[in-house]
Amino acid sequence: MIKVPLTALHMLAMSGLLTSLVATIAVAAEPSQSDHPMVVPLAADGVLRATITLDSYSYAPSHVIVEAGKPVELTLTSVTTMIPHNFIIKDPARGLSIEQEVGAGKTVTITFTPTQRGTFLIYCDKRLWPFPSHRDKGMEGKLEVR
């Protein structure tokens, strides 16, 4: 009679252990705080300004939140020494078409004004054949327009 609850408890403890182990690995694998959404601050001149760091193979932050109808200025800074990246948002149906090259170690600034609310995918389509694209290696992010 006591065996069943013990087994159940044991399984519960095991699954809890596994869950925390998985959570620990997930946190350790995260290169930075890139998964935390960043609300892009509004500067005194009315422009939403932020810096996004490009590395192999990530954007940090990878999730930025802006407001519809306000100009956005993103400074894209590459911290790689050899590998070029780019910053693409291809959603012409919703008014955003951005394709910006960011050479190794370079910094470029882009400006745009999103007009439609929603979430837009950001990705790098660079690829050294026959290897997977940077996007396939996880170089993705999102622009959330509120």
Ligand SMILES: [Cu+2]
């Ligand atoms: Cu890339």
